[in-house]
Amino acid sequence: ALSWISISFVVALGIGQYLGSIIQVALGWPAIFYLLGAVSLMMGLVVARVTFPVLAEENAPSSAWPSYWRILRHRAFLLPALTGGLGYGVIVAFNTAAPLILQGPFNWSAVEYGLLGWPISTAYFLGALAVNGFVLRTGQRGLMTAxxxxxxxxxxxxxxGSLAGTSVALLFWLPYCVAVLGQSLTYPISLSLANDGSPVGGAYAMALSGFIHQLMAAVIGGIASLIASPQAWPLSLLCTLLALGAMLCVMLAPGRKTS
Structure with missing residues (x-):
């Protein structure tokens, strides 16, 4: 179920990248923000009119802070959550710095960069399908390691490729699609393992995972913007370091039995 939820997240990034390029060419970049505001307002009105069921949690504490602090102290939750967040950071870093690289030295147009959203979305979709097809056979830990x-x-x-100074854009964006494929395998499993490893039941672990990932995305996006350069190697180095951090978290995470 988490793999299907993650599909909507990153596939939306790819489709949005393409639609954004079309809007920019047709109406100019300010139109993107007007349309985002209008669509967000419409979504808010829809959510305000929909009644969601309220699930009562047994023995729910009066304050959530002790529960969150207790969850954070468990390696079985924290390390899988960090693994997913570091992989997510690779996507955030690329989205932050890649436009400057591809539209600079590689001379891509806005539409050409927008079209890159389709192979990115395809890579993530295929990875999510692989999770559904192989996780019961390979186990969560094995598939996340892969x-x-x-x-x-x-x-x-x-x-x-960036250190070699190649002028072939394919050697820049195609390996990124491979990384996106890997993250599509990692992310839903990391959420599942973090939730299973939480010592506190209910929605606390999932909410905390989301908060951790968004906080990491903000920090990594800020770093990527500070090191943004027409050269590809600073971004590539940052992505490699994030991936190494994710691999370290996987190696340190306690082994868990999967059904």
Missing amino acids: GVGLVLAGSAVMLL
Whole structure:
């Protein structure tokens, strides 16, 4: 179920990247923000009118802070959550710095960069399907290790290609698609393992995972913007370091039995 939820997240990034390029060419970049505001307002009105069921949690504490602090102290939760967040950071870093690289030295147009959203979305979709098809046979830990390995391999090839000074854009964005494929394997499993490893039941672990990932995305996005350069190697190096951090978390995470 988490793999299907993650599909909507990153596939939306790819489709949005393409639609954004079309809107920019047709109506100009300010139109993107007007349309985002209008669509967000419409979504808010829809959510305000929909009644969601309220699930009562047994023995729910009066304050959530002790529960969150207790969850954070458990390696079985924290390390899988960090693994997913570091892999997510690779996507955030690329989205932050890649436009400057591809539209600079590689002379891509806005539409060409927008079209890149389709192979990115396809890579993530295929990875999510692989989770559904193989996780029961390979086990969660094994499939997550393979996913992190793909993220590391894709990032390392990006780094090697950028250090070699190649002018072939394919050697930059295709390895990134491999990294996206790996992250699509890693992310839903990391959420599942973190939730299973939580000592507190209910929605606390999932909420905390989301908060951790968004906080990491903000920090990594800020770093990527500070090191943004027309050269590809700073971004590639950052992605490789994030992937190495994710692999370290996988190696340190306690083994868990999977059904």
